[in-house]
Amino acid sequence: MKQRSTVLIVDDQPMMRETIAMMLAKQAYRLEFAENGEEALKKAAQLIPDLVLLDIMMPGMDGFEVCRRLRAHPILAHVPIIMVTALTDRDYWLQGIDAGADDFVFKPFDTAELRTRVRNITTLNRYRRLLVERLKFEWVIRHADDGYLMLDDTSRILYANPLARHYLGLPADDKPVAGTFLELAQHQYHFEPREAWADWPTQDAKNNRPRYLVRPETATAKSFWLEISNLKLPPGADVAHVIRLRDVTEKKVLQRDIWRFQSMIFHKLRTPLTVILGSLELLSQHAHQLSADRVAEITGRALVGVQRLHAEVEDVLQYLKTPDVARPGEGFSLAELDSLVKKISADLGIHSVELAGLEKVASARVKLSARAMETALTEILENSKKFHPQHTPVVQVFVYRLNEDDVAIWLGDNGLTLSPEQLTQVWTPYYQGEKQFTGEVAGMGLGLPMVASLVWSVGGSTRMYNRTGGSGVVVELVLPMQNSAVSTQM
Secondary structure, eight states: OOOOOEEEEEOSOHHHHHHHHHHHGGGTOEEEEESSHHHHHHHHHHHOOSEEEEESOOSSSOHHHHHHHHHHSTTTTTSOEEEEESOOOHHHHHHHHHHTOOEEEESSOOHHHHHHHHHHHHHHHHHHHHHHHHHHHHHHHHTOSSEEEEEOTTOBEEEEOHHHHHHHTOOSSOOOOOSBHHHHHTTTOEEESHHHHTTTTSOOTTTOOOEEEEEOOOSSSOOEEEEEEEEOOOTTOSSSEEEEEEEOHHHHHHHHHHHHHHHHHHHHHHHHHHHHHHHHHHHHHHGGGSOHHHHHHHHHHHHHHHHHHHHHHHHHHHHHHSOOSSOTTTOEEGGGHHHHHHHHHHHHTOOEEEEESGGGTTTOEESSOHHHHHHHHHHHHHHHHHTSTTSOOEEEEEEEEOSSSEEEEEEEOSSOOOOHHHHHHTTSTTOOOOTTOOSOSOSOSOHHHHHHHHHHHTTOEEEEEEOTTSSOEEEEEEEEBTTSOOOOOO
């Protein structure tokens, strides 16, 4: 709805206020009134009017003084003022101009002249205000910590602030941009998660899934993350979409590092501590009943647990010295995948794991680092056990060459089958995928999103879907090989 201009009429004579009001009644203004100078200043400060019609000859504070005070006010200084007077002496005109008046109307009024002057000045003042607000907006946007784009209904860029131009590799000047937002972004970035971008540019209000542009790591640079938000516009906006591009690289890396460290601590320390505690508990309760050989066997097992615990703690301390999990350029040799899967499965107590297809890709090296690969596989295999009804999953791991640039690792189990909503949300942070949503499954729901974060950071992709012909789910990791081109298509 178009906002009405506010006109403040200041006159000490009620009849004169009513006369002016009747002349302007059909012009759709919001009319306000003051009968003296003090009231005029108070109301002007409250209303910030678009125009003040100010009588000169008033008792007490006259119109000249009111005009001077308005011009001295930090907020009201630019409010247009038309002085109303019956005086035609040139000195009064000069005094009014000196006080800051923009125009004059003379009594008795010419209705057409009054309406025209009021209409012209209120219109010019509204344009001036819009221009000032636009200049303020442009200054703020130009110096904002986020990138901002304005798009038309075909996603073509109407405006890009300097930071958005930097993120998209556009010229630094304000020249028109050829191409849509997605066309420009795909030259540098992956669109993740893919499912969230499928309905671009609409926003999924129900699921509220975040959208990211991810520039994969290289041999010389770490990954770069932009969170993309399609901001809701007020009614009447003359652009289709305002897009915010926020650098969340530091946040994602910190979140991922914390999760990796916690996961590593949990998995590395749990097994040796279980061995040590079990051995000591057995000795404390039954030592007097055990033979010397049996005691030696138990203490030997406890010693092995202590030695392993010591080694694991040293490994953790070494990790703290070099915390980068996905070191650019390090990579992981698939020849080591078999032993890694067996080690993780043994630590987790998963006794049925089959691995196939490795012989055809054993010479390949993927971009994910060894530590990141171990963390990702641990999370996926742990979920297979946690979400299996009896916690005894049968896991199949299949590795195959997807194309000349990518290798896929397929991990399937025979546990629960998930609903479409759960499959959509599994890569969303803090989402709990437990089937009945009772909240009884331990964990904060960061595991799979962090796995995806690791994979996306090197230019890979992730999928989860239900198995065909049986219960359970499949997690598929697509990883680019080293020294291969990475596609950035959606």
